[in-house]
Amino acid sequence: MTISLAVPDLLVARAKSGDLEALEALYRAFETPVYNLALRVLRVPEDAEDVLQETFLEVVRSIKQYRAEGHLWGWIRQIATSKALMRIRHDRVRETEEWHEESGAGGTSERTSGTAGMSPSGVPAQIDLERAFERLSETSRAVVWLHDVEGYTHEEIAEQMGKTVSFSKSQLARAHARLRRMLDEGVAR
Amino acid sequence: MMHCTMDDLLALRAGEGSAWARQHAAGCAACQAELEALYQRVAQLKALPTRRPARDRWPAVRDAVLAEQRRRRERWGVWGLAAAAALAALLVFRPFWTKPVNAAELARVKEQSATLEQQLRRYDPDGRVTSGRSAALAAALEDRIAVVDGELAQVGPSQAQARPADLVTLWQQRVELMEQLVSVRVTRAAYVGL
Numbered sequence: 001m002t003i004s005l006a007v008p009d010l011l012v013a014r015a016k017s018g019d020l021e022a023l024e025a026l027y028r029a030f031e032t033p034v035y036n037l038a039l040r041v042l043r044v045p046e047d048a049e050d051v052l053q054e055t056f057l058e059v060v061r062s063i064k065q066y067r068a069e070g071h072l073w074g075w076i077r078q079i080a081t082s083k084a085l086m087r088i089r090h091d092r093v094r095e096t097e098e099w100h101e102e103s104g105a106g107g108t109s110e111r112t113s114g115t116a117g118m119s120p121s122g123v124p125a126q127i128d129l130e131r132a133f134e135r136l137s138e139t140s141r142a143v144v145w146l147h148d149v150e151g152y153t154h155e156e157i158a159e160q161m162g163k164t165v166s167f168s169k170s171q172l173a174r175a176h177a178r179l180r181r182m183l184d185e186g187v188a189r
Numbered sequence: 190m191m192h193c194t195m196d197d198l199l200a201l202r203a204g205e206g207s208a209w210a211r212q213h214a215a216g217c218a219a220c221q222a223e224l225e226a227l228y229q230r231v232a233q234l235k236a237l238p239t240r241r242p243a244r245d246r247w248p249a250v251r252d253a254v255l256a257e258q259r260r261r262r263e264r265w266g267v268w269g270l271a272a273a274a275a276l277a278a279l280l281v282f283r284p285f286w287t288k289p290v291n292a293a294e295l296a297r298v299k300e301q302s303a304t305l306e307q308q309l310r311r312y313d314p315d316g317r318v319t320s321g322r323s324a325a326l327a328a329a330l331e332d333r334i335a336v337v338d339g340e341l342a343q344v345g346p347s348q349a350q351a352r353p354a355d356l357v358t359l360w361q362q363r364v365e366l367m368e369q370l371v372s373v374r375v376t377r378a379a380y381v382g383l
Contacts, residue, residue, distance in 0.1 A: 013325060014325075016325060017325035017327075017328050018254075018258065018328055020251065020254065020255075023250075023251075023254065024247055024251065027247050027250060028247075031241075031242060031246075031247075032239060032241050032242075033239075035240065035241060035242040036239050036240050036241075039240050040237075040240075045242070045243060048240075048242070049242050049243075049244060049246055052242060052246050053246040053249055053250055056246070056247075056250045057250055057253055057254075060250065060253075060254050060257075061257075129230065129233045129234065129237070130237055133234065133237075144234070145234075148231045148234050148235070149231075149234055149235050169196070169199070170196075172199060173194075173195040173196045173199050174195075176195050176198075176199065176227060176230065177195040179230060180195075180223075180226065180230075183230075
């Protein structure tokens, strides 16, 4: 997902002064990327909408502290990520994990010798990556989305999640191993 | 034959693969295919369609913002009333608590403050169009006035007797800030032609 979210400085200044029109303009500019991020992590539309609302309440409350260092989207995304991860931590989202952590198959240390199910090009036929992705656990989805799509480093993810860098790395490897397995076996279809 | 693990492949993708993994992947078609599949998966994840919220949550955010602004104004009003009440109590019950010059000066700045309050009420911020710069300036002034009001309330009747000069200084500061605020509001009203 490519996002181009340049916001005029004047709009930010007006928003900082509490101007409702400017705040709404910011909301309109960022509602889709915030919602999309939350939905990819949490999977449930209502939860993603709640995160969207909580994120902008926080944006409104804290925008006076925004120092314009870096892109505004980076700052808002940080808040949205934090709100989404808080939901995971508080167990307020429904657990959708269907592939148990204990399952040896698909583990990160499993050698990838078997390429069964791979097409000659190396890409499984009939893939439904979106559905397979949704079947990962919330934590795995969060790590994969933040790292592979949003471009967070493992250090940043670890900090946001209150975990270690190796936790983030192992979650990513585990998630990719599971995705590969689901796609190969056509589970997601 | 031993192949790369997913950890190895992810490390290779990040340019951090071990010497063994790099060497092995270079000569192993299966691991090269796995690495390519990993790149493909990530590219496909990035290309997933963007989802949009079904409902508009802005009205809920806006209502919360307005409620917070209302509470802030009310709090500001309460601070101002508390400070005025404390001052009135001092003047009524302790007329000789300090030098006459302090009492007279205090009464004068208090009256100035009340006049400015009346002027400000004529420029109700909610009903008018505002430019970003003047709104920011007004908000900053309001914040500083709230701080002064807080300090006035803290001085209170008990300490005011011992610190009459402080009280006068605080009220003078308040008047100066109020004058600036009135100026911002009046200028703004002229600017937007209201």
